Amino acid sequence: MSRRTEQHPDPTDPRIGAPFFSTWRLGTPERQRQAVEAIGWTWERRPWPSADLLGYHVYAGQDGSTLMHYSQWSSEQAFEAFVKVHRQERVDEVDTAVPGIERVGLARYRRYRSRERAVGDTRVPGLVVTVRIDFEAGDEGRREEWADLVLKAVEDDPEGHAGLLSAHFHMSADGRHVLNYAEWESAEAYDRALAAPPTDAWERVRTYPGMAGVTGSRYVHALGLHPGRG
Known part of the structure; x- marks a missing residue:
């Protein structure tokens, strides 16, 4: 059943x-x-x-x-x-x-990589955020490298992302975009992360070549x- x-x-x-x-x-x-x-x-x-x-x-x-x-x-x-x-x-x-x-x-999709929930973390996600990143034609091969940059930026900024429970990067079967499915402790925690001054690592993420558009949604x-x- x-x-x-x-x-x-x-x-x-x-x-x-x-x-x-x-x-x-x-x-x-x-x-x-x-x-x-x-x-x-x-x-x-x-x-x-x-x-x-x-x-x-x-x-x-x-x-x-x-x-x-x-x-x-x-x-x-x-x-x-x-x-x-x-x-x-x-x-x-x-x-x-x-x-x-x-x-x-x-x-x-196929799942590429994840920032998994920490062992023993039992917090219930109060917010799920999806971010879709489209890439220009011919730049589809950059998707994995972009996801790697995001995970490295999160790893280098643990305090700013204390409310992030997990993040899962999925590659579209058509080769054109990445979908990040992320669990946050709360909407407030996500808003604090967005409002934080960007680090050099995040600037590299945001200015990565070949990106054609970014769409975020909250659920x-x-x-x-x-x-x-x-």
């Missing part, structure tokens, strides 16, 4: 071979809430679709309009099999409950689903 969980996902789970992120646009906080309820109801009434789906999580954007979806699959082939057999009935039921959802897009964890017995 499909069961709810309050636990945040672990992007470093070695079983994850194909992480997927997607975005829905709902327009209002009320429709955000209704969509989350509809997703939970739709999934909990059905068996868990596949042992290859390790977890499915939904996040409410602090913009009051969007939902982000993060699903952890063992492989892309397993996801494609789900799409053929199980996905449409779930989509139809959610759309009946909340008409007019704008599905902005689904992106496929709170709204729904977690995982396989359960029943």
Whole structure:
């Protein structure tokens, strides 16, 4: 069966071979809430679709309009099999409950590197931040080096990032962008880090050649689903 969980996902789970992120646009906080309820109801009434789906999580954007979806699959082939057999009935039921959802897009990734949570750190993330960095055509090979620079800058500035619980860098399958999924202790901790004077390391990150655009979004964890017995 499909069961709810309050636990945040672990992007470093070695079983994850194909992480997927997607975005829905709902327009209002009320429709955000209704969509989350509809997703939970739709999934909990059905068996868990596949042992290859390790977890499915939904996040409410602090913009009051969007939902982000993060699903952890063992492989892309397993996801494609789900799409053929199980996905449409779930989509139809959610759309009946909340008409007019704008599905902005689904992106496929591979996780490159992470700054993992410290051993013994049991803080619950109060904020999840995603930052998408697009690269110019022909500069896709710079993505890994850019992520390495960010992790080095965080490592060199532990005090300024005391509220950062973890950060996980994902490379898009199309080769064009990086997505950083980061867990923060709170929105206030994230704001303090943004307001801190930039170090030389962060200047190198921000002025790295080949970057074509940066988009950041803030979320709170709204729904977690995982396989359960029943």
